[in-house]
Amino acid sequence: MQLDDLDFADDLALLSQTQQQMQEKMTSVAAASAAVGLNIHKGKSRIIRYNTACTNPITINGEDLEDVKTSTYLGSIIDEHGGSDADVKARIGKARAAYLQLKNTWNSKQLSTNTK
Known part of the structure; x- marks a missing residue:
């Protein structure tokens, strides 16, 4: 096709x-x-x-x-x-940025696992 x-x-x-x-x-x-x-x-x-x-x-x-x-x-x-290399790299970069924005929340001892 x-x-x-x-x-x-x-x-x-x-x-x-x-x-x-x-x-x-x-x-x-x-x-x-x-x-x-x-x-x-x-x-x-x-x-x-x-x-x-x-x-x-x-x-x-x-x-x-x-x-x-x-x-x-x-x-x-x-x-x-x-190819898809540029697209994959851009998506990984966006995912990394999103993770880093929430890193303090994930690592917080003050928040319970259920809240996270």
Whole structure:
């Protein structure tokens, strides 16, 4: 099974095999959005290229979209290598920060185990 896009509420991730397919999808999404009165925010739209040498720009209404090496989609970090290392490191860092904020509570002798 091959995914063509990932949709959630007002977030959309388009997936394509070629630059031409991606441009066609962007043009189609922009046209469908405009037809119902919606606009695509070009400043929030990014392109991540995975395993390609093609650097032709992807455009919406004649404006180039930004090429980036990493981006966050629904809280997960996506990178140009397709790996999850950056996302896992970020999540471990968040968990560590949450633990450290509660460390004094966990180690407190004044609070019972049930309260903790």
